[in-house]
Amino acid sequence: MTPPSPLSPALSDFSGFSDNSSLSGDDTYIITCYNRLQDAIATLRDEVVRARILHRPSEPLPWAPQLHLLVHFGEHRPLLFRHKLRVNPEIFDDILDLISGHPIFHNNLNNSQLPIAIQLAIFLNRAGHYGNSISLLDVSQWAGVSVGSVVNCTNRVMVALLDQHDAFMGFPPHDSRDFELAQRYSAQASTCPEWQNGILAVDGTTVDLFATPGFFHQAFYDRKSKYSLGCQVSFYLFATVKKLT
Structure with missing residues (x-):
């Protein structure tokens, strides 16, 4: 915040004027108004810092919890x-x-x-x-x-x-019913022959294509109305577990 203009050249530094006897009446009035403005701004700033709610509506918001x-x-x-x-x-x-x-x-x-x-x-x-x-x-x-x-x-x-x-997270034993059901589902849902023995699939993300593919472009049209390639990672744990056991 700078003092209001126009100012006398002698008023460039307010801190040095402990005795205002050498100033004119207009200059003293300007200094007094400026100091009051600074005090009001400081008070308002402190109030804003302390306040957690800047605007409190006249009518409180009704609550109807459903828990x-x-x-x-x-x-x-x-x-x-x-x-x-x-x-x-x-x-x-x-x-x-x-x-x-x-x-x-x-x-x-x-x-x-x-x-x-x-x-x-x-x-x-x-x-x-x-x-x-x-x-x-x-x-x-x-x-x-x-x-x-x-x-x-x-x-x-x-x-x-x-x-x-x-x-919360863990894999079922290889000789359990849950393992058998997971492997059966993987065989039915997987389109990759190398993933037929898998029991877990981790879905990935899609990579948008710069332009429409020239061949079989309809196969790359996704649910977001874009042409993209899907990334997916599958873990075929059955063979690994069998080797370890």
């Missing part, structure tokens, strides 16, 4: 429970048991966290949907919490789940 419906869905409408959280009620309980002891959900702050079950429900609701229907504001209204709480709950559950990687 309590999950209890009814879990007991009587499991399909609706799965529609919201993408897991069965019993799977939800298993995940909750595995992550409840994680230190990320415990702190020594005065403001206690939301119950871990609610945090897990918020995370699963976000993870199981995509697009405009799962914005932070939509989730916060559905759960009856603030947008910041939605972000915090998501981050905490992600940390807890990643630390439980070995408990």
Whole structure:
């Protein structure tokens, strides 16, 4: 902030004027107004720094959380429970048991966290949907919490789940029924003969083509209305496991 102009050449440095007796009345008035303006700006800046809400509407936003419906869905409408959280009620309980002891959900702050079950429900609701229907504001209204709480709950559950990687991820034994079913599905779904013994496929991404292919271009037309090549990695673990055993 610079003093208003026009200014007298003697006013280039305000800090040196402890005695204003040598200044004219107009110059003294300008200095006084400038100092008051600086004080008002500093006060406003401090108020903005301290404030967490810059605009508080006259009428608060009504909240109608729907989390309590999950209890009814879990007991009587499991399909609706799965529609919201993408897991069965019993799977939800298993995940909750595995992550409840994680230190990320415990702190020594005065403001206690939301119950871990609610945090897990918020995370699963976000993870199981995509697009405009799962914005932070939509989730916060559905759960009856603030947008910041939605972000915090998501981050905490992600940390807890990643630390439980070995408990959640694993391959079935080669002589199990699950291994046999996975191998059978791989043989039916795979179009590559070398992948017939696989039990796991990792989907990749698409690489956009610069121009329409000259031959069989319709085969490269993807669901995003573009011409592209698909990348996919498949692990054929059956032969490897058989060699090791």
